[in-house]
Amino acid sequence: xxxxxxxxxxxxxxxxxxxxxxxxxxxxxxxxxxxxxxxxxxxxxxxxxxxxxxxxxxxxxxxxxxxxxxxxxxxxxxxxxxxxxxxxxxxxxxxxxxxxxxxxxxxxxxxxxxxxxxxxxxxxxxxxxxxxxxxxxxxxxxxxxxxxxxxxxxxxxxxxxxxxxxxxxxxxxxxxxxxxxxxxxxxxxxxxxxxxxxxxxxxxxxxxxxxxxxxxxxxxxxxxxxxxxxxxxxxxxxxxxxxxxxxxxxxxxxxxxxxxxxxxxxxxxxxxxxxxxx
Amino acid sequence: xxxxxxxxxxxxxxxxxxxxxxxxxxxxxxxxxxxxxxxxxxxxxxxxxxxxxxxxxxxxxxxxxxxxxxxxxxxxxxxxxxxxxxxxxxxxxxxxxxxxxxxxxxxxxxxxxxxxxxxxxxxxxxxxxxxxxxxxxxxxxxxxxxxxxxxxxxxxxxxxxxxxxxxxxxxxxxxxxxxxxxxxxxxxxxxxxxxxxxxxxxxxxxxxxxxxxxxxxxxxxxxxxxxxxxxxxxxxxxxxxxxxxxxxxxxxxxxxxxxxxxxxxxxxxxxxxxxxxxxxxxxxxxxxxxxxxxxxxxxxxxxxxxxxxxxxxxxxxxxxxxxxxxxxxxxxxxxxxxxxxxxxxxxxxxxxxxxxxxxxxxxxxxxxxxxxxxxxxxxxxxxxxxxxxxxxxxxxxxxxxxxxxxxxxxxxxxxxxxxxxxxxxxxxxxxxxxxxxxxxxxxxxxxxxxxxxx
Numbered sequence: 231x232x233x234x235x236x237x238x239x240x241x242x243x244x245x246x247x248x249x250x251x252x253x254x255x256x257x258x259x260x261x262x263x264x265x266x267x268x269x270x271x272x273x274x275x276x277x278x279x280x281x282x283x284x285x286x287x288x289x290x291x292x293x294x295x296x297x298x299x300x301x302x303x304x305x306x307x308x309x310x311x312x313x314x315x316x317x318x319x320x321x322x323x324x325x326x327x328x329x330x331x332x333x334x335x336x337x338x339x340x341x342x343x344x345x346x347x348x349x350x351x352x353x354x355x356x357x358x359x360x361x362x363x364x365x366x367x368x369x370x371x372x373x374x375x376x377x378x379x380x381x382x383x384x385x386x387x388x389x390x391x392x393x394x395x396x397x398x399x400x401x402x403x404x405x406x407x408x409x410x411x412x413x414x415x416x417x418x419x420x421x422x423x424x425x426x427x428x429x430x431x432x433x434x435x436x437x438x439x440x441x442x443x444x445x446x447x448x449x450x451x452x453x454x455x456x457x458x459x460x461x462x463x464x465x466x467x468x469x470x471x472x473x474x475x476x477x478x479x480x481x482x483x484x485x486x487x488x489x490x491x492x493x494x495x496x497x498x499x500x501x502x503x504x505x506x507x508x
Numbered sequence: 509x510x511x512x513x514x515x516x517x518x519x520x521x522x523x524x525x526x527x528x529x530x531x532x533x534x535x536x537x538x539x540x541x542x543x544x545x546x547x548x549x550x551x552x553x554x555x556x557x558x559x560x561x562x563x564x565x566x567x568x569x570x571x572x573x574x575x576x577x578x579x580x581x582x583x584x585x586x587x588x589x590x591x592x593x594x595x596x597x598x599x600x601x602x603x604x605x606x607x608x609x610x611x612x613x614x615x616x617x618x619x620x621x622x623x624x625x626x627x628x629x630x631x632x633x634x635x636x637x638x639x640x641x642x643x644x645x646x647x648x649x650x651x652x653x654x655x656x657x658x659x660x661x662x663x664x665x666x667x668x669x670x671x672x673x674x675x676x677x678x679x680x681x682x683x684x685x686x687x688x689x690x691x692x693x694x695x696x697x698x699x700x701x702x703x704x705x706x707x708x709x710x711x712x713x714x715x716x717x718x719x720x721x722x723x724x725x726x727x728x729x730x731x732x733x734x735x736x737x738x739x740x741x742x743x744x745x746x747x748x749x750x751x752x753x754x755x756x757x758x759x760x761x762x763x764x765x766x767x768x769x770x771x772x773x774x775x776x777x778x779x780x781x782x783x784x785x786x787x788x789x790x791x792x793x794x795x796x797x798x799x800x801x802x803x804x805x806x807x808x809x810x811x812x813x814x815x816x817x818x819x820x821x822x823x824x825x826x827x828x829x830x831x832x833x834x835x836x837x838x839x840x841x842x843x844x845x846x847x848x849x850x851x852x853x854x855x856x857x858x859x860x861x862x863x864x865x866x867x868x869x870x871x872x873x874x875x876x877x878x879x880x881x882x883x884x885x886x887x888x889x890x891x892x893x894x895x896x897x898x899x900x901x902x903x904x905x906x907x908x909x910x911x912x913x914x915x916x917x918x919x920x921x922x923x924x925x926x927x928x929x930x931x932x933x934x935x936x937x938x939x940x941x942x943x944x945x946x947x948x949x950x951x952x953x954x955x956x957x958x959x960x961x962x
């Protein structure tokens with residue numbers, strides 16, 4: 231099959247907005263789902279969280295970070311190019327109901343993927359408090375979109391160039407000052423951020439849902455590479471998740487498993503990228 | 509049958525068995541007694557007219573032999589390679605009562621390969637169009653068989669495949685050296701040439717549900733295949749370097765990881781590999797590890813050689829290629845290093861007791877026999893459950909305790925009207941030919957149902 235790229239642009243350094251024409255996916259996608267893409271005929275299958283969609287136009291949007299060989303290939307695509315595989319929506323959707331007050335924390339590509347979650351929660355009648363975290367102001371995006379679907383938007387940057395200076399450890403204090411106690415916390419972001427936030431909310435007793443991002447191949451409950459330990463039980467992120475209770479996850483094991491192909495992910499960058507630019 | 513020598517083949521992924529030259533095929537076919545009441549047919553899950561196609565070979569009319577097989581089997585090049593004939597047709601062969609039975613599987617393969625070598629594939633007689641629409645979930649052996657049978661009967665057939673390539677387990681599971689992928693592609697293209705529409709990258713249950721499809725189609729066949737791999741539930745199975753056989757084989761076969769970095773999907777090339785299990789998938793994994801350059805590959809199995817569920821031919825191939833069989837051995841713990849990678853496996857010695865419910869002698873651990881072996885990878889090949897996606901997303905479908913879709917053995921019909929199922933989604937991990945047998949039964953039942961509906 232061939233799926234047309236509608237847009238692929240770097241929206242902040244190293245993060246790309248990626249819009250693909252895939253009507254069947256656009257029709258049934260829900261917040262919290264992911265898709266699997268293959269950049270070319272020799273490409274590997276990689277999962278991307280879904281960040282938005284347009285059911286009428288039949289398009290689906292993701293935000294991805296360029297890290298290894300496969301995402302470098304995606305980052306070289308231009309509007310009008312096609313990719314051979316774009317399949318989804320995969321995984322269980324994020325549970326949306328009226329919880330009361332919900333804290334939505336997004337970082338990195340997760341600012342993108344938590345956006346439709348915040349929007350759906352708002353539509354379901356929740357008070358939505360969005361927190362966007364980045365190292366510096368130039369790494370933030372979609373702030374305006376969040377203002378439209380949130381009761382309040384908090385910004386945290388490590389260097390203080392925008393919003394509060396600091397890190398996610400200050401969220402409980404920030405919310406306390408604003409008089410907010412969330413009934414549910416949802417985190418979409420890098421593994422480290424999701425782990426840290428789970429550690430922060432555990433002693434506070436704030437129920438925390440994280441959107442896990444393991445290595446995957448088929449993404450349909452066949453290969454078993456995405457397994458993780460949740461509450462001491464083996465779970466498979468592609469069909470049991472990707473949302474899990476952050477307090478139940480064996481984070482140390484998860485971090486180790488995610489790194490298992492690091493050398494191979496980075497290796498292609500060393501000897502192929504120059505040639506493929508020409 | 510001529511084979512690549514072990515010292516050649518462990519360095520490549522090319523097919524091991526080279527196939528009969530025509531003279532050998534005719535000579536072998538002449539051994540057939542042409543029984544008036546043949547037993548071999550009864551051993552075939554799809555009921556091929558075996559003496560019929562063998563007679564064509566003896567007469568040198570290979571083209572008619574092809575036609576004869578294709579009356580009941582759309583995938584002869586595949587079945588000729590991967591069917592356990594020694595348990596089926598060849599087991600029933602009368603010639604086999606004294607000496608070796610006729611090599612029916614090899615002759616089937618010969619006929620199919622002969623046709624492919626001619627370059628033109630004959631299309632069977634097609635019934636007039638009925639206007640009935642059938643959706644098939646999964647382009648594996650079960651789904652392709654149903655598609656073949658129903659398109660010939662005049663129905664409009666559409667296959668929805670979740671992966672980017674067709675073939676199911678034939679593509680992601682069975683290695684190139686046992687079943688070259690060009691052969692799978694060839695057989696799928698044949699079914700497509702009959703008019704079957706195929707959509708890849710389409711996950712029924714997610715992209716659209718079965719109920720959504722039922723609004724458009726008169727009948728649905730679910731052949732969604734294998735699901736999540738089983739693990740032993742011992743400590744250390746989530747360590748890095750521990751793979752399910754599904755993952756390991758998918759990386760190598762479907763994603764062509766053995767050609768990394770030409771293909772992007774990486775596969776580890778460890779030096780000491782333990783493969784746990786004793787079936788065909790375990791043999792495939794062990795022989796793959798050998799080809800990826802491992803110094804030592806151990807096949808760890810808790811019973812003895814007699815009880816190995818794999819085909820004897822595959823066991824012998826693995827032995828010839830240098831796989832070390834650690835029989836009567838049970839892993840009890842995988843031990844990791846400080847970075848979370850497997851470094852050792854703790855095992856127990858076993859002995860065989862009385863036969864259990866499966867009729868095989870039950871393995872009993874020898875108390876205090878624990879020992880530790882160094883490994884830098886382990887592949888767990890002890891089976892898998894049926895794929896969970898359709899059971900999870902199709903309300904009202906009766907599901908067995910093991911997670912499979914419940915069907916009637918005579919018709920393949922599920923608990924819901926207009927939905928049929930077959931293959932691994934019903935049986936768990938079984939064989940290619942049993943999936944095709946299920947497909948044949950379901951196709952007949954679907955046809956009957958659609959034609960009676962008027």
